[in-house]
Amino acid sequence: MENMKKKTLTINGHEVEIGSEKNLLEVIRRIGIEIPTFCYHSELSAYGACRLCLVEVEGRGIMASCSTAPEPGMKIHTDSKKLRAIRKINIELLLANHKRECPSCIRSSSCTLQNLARRLGVEEIRYKQVTEFQPIDESSPALTRDPNKCVLCGDCVRMCKEVQGIGAIDFTHRGSHSKVAPAFESNLGSVECINCGQCVQVCPTGALTPKQEREDVWRAIHDPEKIVVASIAPAVRVGIGEYFNMPPGENLAGKLVAALRLMGFDYVYDTTFAADMTIVEEAEEFLRRVQAGGPFPMFTSCCPGWVKYAETNFPELNANISTCRSPQQMFGSIAKEALPKILNIPRENIVVVSIMPCTAKKFEAKLDKFKTNGIPDIDHVITTAEVGTMIHSFGIHFAELEAEAFDMPLGFGTGAGVIFGTSGGVMEAALRYAAEKINGKVPHAIEFPAVRGSERFKETTIQAGDKTLRIAVVNTLSEAKKVASEAAAGKSPYHFIEVMACPGGCVCGGGQPITNDRTSKIKRMNGLYKTDKNMQFQKSQDNPTVIECYEKFLDGRPNSHKAHELLHTAYENRDSVFDARYLVQKGSSPKCVSIAVCVTPANDEDHKAERVLNSMISLADALGVSSRVDIEAAYAPASATGRKAGEVMIGTVKLDGADMEAVKRVLAEELAKLS
């Protein structure tokens, strides 16, 4: 009877109860035995490729524990002479194929391959070392891809496809020629990758790493002419501790400020200040949309991963994305505008270093639209892990530092700005602002528990007079895709949607220290909420330095002309990245209006590709603007994209290519925008 109630199996001779685990690996790990794995992540599908989690099941032989379901009565051995030999050979084979430059590899000491080789006692590699190496892909401003260090576990592939819904990289070729690469083995920088760096977080080796900018920062620090300014993002303070083996989730902003000063940063500011400014601008924008009746839903714009995703997959939603720059870019433009006046130094001598939990921020900072006179507003972006490496290299005992305060004025933030670092935080901060403005009085409760937590989809409502505004919060892009598709189809019930690309938000960004602690996500989130509670101010609108900044530099009020110039932006149509495209005629001007003709089977003469293309070419000639337009043929399957034959996209405006009047009008408008 006893056996009927409890389902058990034995592991190394000990009886263990079977819980809700999906596979043997989870059962074995629960009882405290750390079975080695490369390709197993509980949030991804089981893949069974690395063959390290092998166990012996009596009567069945050797099996991969990650893809074997636990069954009552199983007798399992996790270690034996045979298993040891197999695991060791697997590691030896991987090492023979590996570019072994461990001392100079960025992942040295956090590398699973290195750790397993040590743990399993691999002291000799009996196989011939691969000596011909493939080129390293440095094309992306955010990520470096070194195929010579790839162990083909496929973690990055599944992360990108399953969690982010993108699939920018995949396995190509087969057998000994197998590799993980973007489509057509092109560069990561030229495909649909959104730079989120979640692949970096799951990569067990140095095959995918954040692009390193540490040396550029040291160079600036060592340059006596330069005033080097740091801006620390909210999520960094609860992640940095893990780099130094401290418990996750503790707010270590004070120690980080002290460390940066020791290293030679001249001023250390808080991105939270810019986050408060973002909220003032963004919530004002939302309230204006509420008054004007749209366009809804409004999407947040703080996450550069999401913004690139939207520009690439849903360019028709560009008008729905808040025009506010992200806190990083707001900080950059305010710092470069205000600091020369405050510190009395020339603008070109200021170097702004942004410290971010994010790899996509590196991409964002390098966009042309965030440069002033050719100089980027944010000069360098380093990740939490990079700043950890820098502190380490300086010889600072981080854990023992005395906490120091941020510099003023750009170092003053509120609790609303701090929670920007977690999924739901931007929305909560905006609601704290909006709720007060809509109702004209200070609300009693300022916490919005409905938008908190690590769930990928959260929703709530707020009341604006007799109107109920529907709010949604999503993280991961596979979740964002659902709300964006709904919005693109004009069927979204929401008014305001926060999107963060990384699971759980910035606290779990691609630039955070790599950790095996599966509870650290929630601990980092809680760390930010705890900080929020302890802050002097909890609402962005109460931030006195933000108010002062508006008075001194931004014509005194949110959404002013100056505020628009410094704090807002416009979005691109990156649709072309995917489509099979053929450049029919390229303009000679540095900036051209793109005229893309949709080429797909037509049912009538007027919409035949050749005809529409020729009419575009002759129109440009007739108007004398050939040098200022790019004419392209875009091959888009009507079946999947909802595009019609002969449809023309001028800039971001879609219209019927046979309607020459409309084409002429839109072309004139787009050309006018250019000049």
Added chain:
Amino acid sequence: MDKATVAAETAARMQDAEEVLRENNYDKARLVPILQGIQARYRWLSKDLISYVAKAVGLPPARVYGVATFYAHFTLKPKGKYIIKLCDGTACHVKGSTPILDALRTKLNIKPGHDSSDDMLFTVDTVSCLGACGLAPVMVVNDEVHGQVRPADVERIIDDVLAKEKKQSK
């Protein structure tokens, strides 16, 4: 050829691809038959067709490229009208497939690093085994099998194909 015509020709290829896609219900589970269907028409898979198929069935281009490079059947380089598969398996190798390969490349004037003739009439591939070791060395020109080939036979086999080709084009 003016550029609009090139674009229009590519459009015609997309139209063919569209036909194959329709026959397969735009079903991503039928990716392999879709790629086979397209390759059957063009003898190779071009980059734009792969991107097109990816978008049409709703898969990332990297996945479609991965499938296309996994199977030896698919080719991402243009192939000639006549594909010569020369067996270089153990039996054929021992019986002298290497001199035959040299003879083929010389006869067809294929440049080093290439595997097709400049006129795109012929492509020479070596394969691991054609399963006809008794006939070693073996080669197949499209569907026609030639057994116990000697290097001296290459001249005649190719000339026969060229003669046939000439007759057809008249």
